[in-house]
Amino acid sequence: xxxxxxxxxxxxxxxxxxxxxxxxxxxxxxxxxxxxxxxxxxxxxxxxxxxxxxxxxxxxxxxxxxxxxxxxxxxxxxxxxxxxxxxxxxxxxxxxxxxxxxxxxxxxxxxxxxxxxxxxxxxxxxxxxxxxxxxxxxxxxxxxxxxxxxxxxxxxxxxxxxxxxxxxxxxxxxxxxxxxxxxxxxxxxxxxxxx
Numbered sequence: 001x002x003x004x005x006x007x008x009x010x011x012x013x014x015x016x017x018x019x020x021x022x023x024x025x026x027x028x029x030x031x032x033x034x035x036x037x038x039x040x041x042x043x044x045x046x047x048x049x050x051x052x053x054x055x056x057x058x059x060x061x062x063x064x065x066x067x068x069x070x071x072x073x074x075x076x077x078x079x080x081x082x083x084x085x086x087x088x089x090x091x092x093x094x095x096x097x098x099x100x101x102x103x104x105x106x107x108x109x110x111x112x113x114x115x116x117x118x119x120x121x122x123x124x125x126x127x128x129x130x131x132x133x134x135x136x137x138x139x140x141x142x143x144x145x146x147x148x149x150x151x152x153x154x155x156x157x158x159x160x161x162x163x164x165x166x167x168x169x170x171x172x173x174x175x176x177x178x179x180x181x182x183x184x185x186x187x188x189x190x191x192x193x194x195x
Contacts, residue, residue: 028067028096028169029185030154032057035176037139037181043127043192045137048185060180061171063171067188068104074159092156092166094118095138095164097145100153100170111155115145124141125184140176146180154184 030083035057038047051057071093078084081090098111121127125138136156145151150151151174156167174182 005093006171007034010136019022027187028154028171029183030060030065030142030171030174031062031170031183031185032174032176033181033183039127039139040139042126044099045128045135045185048137048183057193059183060167061174063174065171067186068106068108068168069188070108070165070168072109073156076164076166087127090158091127092136092158093121094133094141094157094160094163095121095136096122096155097151097182098153098155099150102170104168104170108155109165111165111168112151113153114152115149117120118157119144120160132190134188136184138184139181141181142176142178145176145182147180151182156186163178168174 013034021139030101038044038051058168079152095113101110119138119140121136121138124140124144125136127134127136129135152172153168155165155169157163157165167188176182
């Protein structure tokens with residue numbers, strides 16, 4: 001895909017000209033790459049945003065989707081904020097992919113068909129707070145998702161096993177082949193309503 005094709009496709013899928021694009025709001029940006037990704041850890045999300053700006057670095061595919069925060073995720077967040085929960089009420093730290101046969105639903109408690117194990121975002125990306133926005137970034141490669149697997153759902157969790165599905169998304173099929181990576185960039189903006 002050349003620059004003009006990429007710019008047109010980005011505009012078509014997001015409604016935003018690529019030179020005005022900002023990752024914000026309650027959205028997931030899911031992209032598939034065949035190049036090395038920025039190093040996980042502090043600054044990962046900033047380095048990932050710079051990669052998007054490079055003219056010679058374009059993803060193989062991408063999707064921009066609204067975020068669904070589950071009812072269980074909202075309840076867990078509230079209990080964490082008020083210290084009114086079990087001892088295992090912790091922050092969102094894990095991501096997992098899967099293959100769905102449905103759509104987003106705030107009543108979800110797990111992925112439809114999970115792949116492998118949940119991955120620690122701190123080890124494969126970064127999670128930070130910028131003003132009122134929780135930002136999560138993670139790179140899953142072909143050692144975490146078996147090559148030739150179709151991926152079309154993902155979730156954020158507060159524990160590596162069991163735990164609570166905080167946020168959930170379903171997106172068009174991405175087939176992960178050998179040497180490819182899927183990058184998730186998730187933003188959750190907390191803001192007051194407008195009267």
